[in-house]
Amino acid sequence: MRTRILRVFLCCVFALFFVTAMTGESRAAVKYRIKLGGVGSETQPSGIGMREFAEFMKEGSNGEIDVQVYFNATLGGDRQVCEGMQIGTVESGVVASSVLAAFVPEMTIIDFPYAFKTEAAARKALDGELGDELSRLLLEKGFRLIAWGTNGYRHITNNKGPVRSPDDIKGFRIRTMENPLYIDYFRELGANPTPMSFSELFTALQQRTVDAQENPITIIYPSRLYEVQKYVSMTGHVYAVAPMLVGENFFKKLPKEYQDLLIEGGKKYAVRQRQVTEDADAGFIEDMRSKGIEINDLTMDEINVFAERAKPVYEKYVDIVGRNILDLALKSND
Numbered sequence: 001m002r003t004r005i006l007r008v009f010l011c012c013v014f015a016l017f018f019v020t021a022m023t024g025e026s027r028a029a030v031k032y033r034i035k036l037g038g039v040g041s042e043t044q045p046s047g048i049g050m051r052e053f054a055e056f057m058k059e060g061s062n063g064e065i066d067v068q069v070y071f072n073a074t075l076g077g078d079r080q081v082c083e084g085m086q087i088g089t090v091e092s093g094v095v096a097s098s099v100l101a102a103f104v105p106e107m108t109i110i111d112f113p114y115a116f117k118t119e120a121a122a123r124k125a126l127d128g129e130l131g132d133e134l135s136r137l138l139l140e141k142g143f144r145l146i147a148w149g150t151n152g153y154r155h156i157t158n159n160k161g162p163v164r165s166p167d168d169i170k171g172f173r174i175r176t177m178e179n180p181l182y183i184d185y186f187r188e189l190g191a192n193p194t195p196m197s198f199s200e201l202f203t204a205l206q207q208r209t210v211d212a213q214e215n216p217i218t219i220i221y222p223s224r225l226y227e228v229q230k231y232v233s234m235t236g237h238v239y240a241v242a243p244m245l246v247g248e249n250f251f252k253k254l255p256k257e258y259q260d261l262l263i264e265g266g267k268k269y270a271v272r273q274r275q276v277t278e279d280a281d282a283g284f285i286e287d288m289r290s291k292g293i294e295i296n297d298l299t300m301d302e303i304n305v306f307a308e309r310a311k312p313v314y315e316k317y318v319d320i321v322g323r324n325i326l327d328l329a330l331k332s333n334d
Contacts (some may be wrong), residue, residue: 031064032254034246037075037084038094045218045280046094046149046242047071049273053244053265060261066093085247086142092246094149098179100243104137109321112186112314113237114307115329117300122150122276127334133276133328142248146266149242149273151216152281156233157225158212159205162296163233166309167188174212175201183215185237185313189306205229216240218277221284226293232285233296235306244269 026078036054040046047069054067060262075081078099084090097110109115109130123249124149125131156163156174163169170190176182184191194210204210205228213225214237220226227245244266251259289295298306318326 005087029063030066032061032066032258034067034068034091034250035075035084035092036067036092036094037070037073039073039078039096040071040094040242040299041068041222042071044151044222044274045273047141048150048276049149049269050094050244052272055268056265056268057261060265061258064259065258073211082143082245083181085245085250088247088249090247091250092244094242094244097241098177100138100143103141103143104134106134106137106321106325108181108317109134109325109329110241111179111181111238112317112321112326113310114303115326116239116332117236117303117307119153119239119278121210121332124236125329126241128332130325130328130332132245133325138245139248143245144248144251145243146263147244147270147273149244149270150277151218151240151242152277153234153236154214154216154238154240155220155236156214156237157220157229157231158233159208159225159228159230162231162294163212163235164296164298164302165305168233170213172212173210174214175204175210176214181313181317182238184316185310188309188312201225211300217281217284220287221280224289226288229295232288234298236298236303237306242273 024053033058035287036050038050040311042048042051051071057067060172074179075084078093078095079102079281081090081093081095082099082103082330085093097107101107101111131148132244156169158172158174160172166189172191173194174186174191175196176186176193183193183195191212201213202223202225205213205225213229215225220232227286246262251262258268314326
């Protein structure tokens with residue numbers, strides 16, 4: 001009996017030793033750790049893309065690169081993630097273009113209403129000359145852009161009726177981000193923009209503190225804003241991007257093969273994340289329709305009327321981005 005107990009004990013000891021040794025080897029195999037931060041959840045398209053990016057980097061490096069993904073602003077807001085990349089406390093992030101504009105003013109072009117009138121135009125610009133120029137400017141500030149992801153177009157929701165022209169939104173109290181360009185544009189439309197934090201939005205809509213709001217479908221649906229809004233008007237006034245960045249100081253420390261792997265992973269992230277966003281938009285819209293929400297699609301002629309009202313905003317902000325950047329964006333619509 002004692003012999004049997006001794007054998008069992010020794011087997012357990014050897015098993016524990018083996019597992020510990022293997023774990024040690026696994027940990028020793030990791031040469032580079034990458035903290036990848038974002039403010040969205042893991043179920044959003046950018047979150048799905050971030051997870052798959054982490055898996056790709058692990059497999060492509062045979063476990064030598066460990067990408068640790070942090071959702072829901074665990075590493076701080078977009079600005080804190082950007083500052084972390086500059087000083088080296090964060091290696092990578094998926095951040096909003098409006099926040100990047102604080103570091104590279106030319107990034108403000110992304111928020112120009114109707115800079116890209118179609119998805120094809122947006123991709124043509126960001127994957128072409130405009131994207132190259134913005135990438136160059138970001139690199140000067142310590143950010144290496146490896147992917148232009150997207151959250152899709154921003155649309156208007158409200159409780160009063162379909163929005164098919166600027167006259168339909170006149171007098172609306174509409175929640176916007178704390179972004180001067182957005183505020184100025186909605187004033188041009190005749191609305192009363194009300195900047196507030198997103199965390200306050202659902203209650204503000206529910207209590208009729210505001211009449212309307214604007215966001216991508218991939219935020220409207222998961223946040224259940226349709227429960228307190230009756231109409232979704234597909235104005236598509238801004239193409240919201242979700243760029244993935246790597247701190248340049250960290251990037252330069254990597255061997256060439258892993259630099260190339262990061263860039264390849266970024267390309268895969270962009271393709272995958274865009275497709276997930278497109279599929280999610282279609283599915284979410286269909287489900288909102290089934291719940292009785294009225295979805296109003298606009299014609300290109302109707303969209304052009306909204307775009308025309310943006311001209312004063314363009315003139316006000318063109319000096320921030322530069323005429324050359326504006327021209328690069330607009331020519332994608334040709």
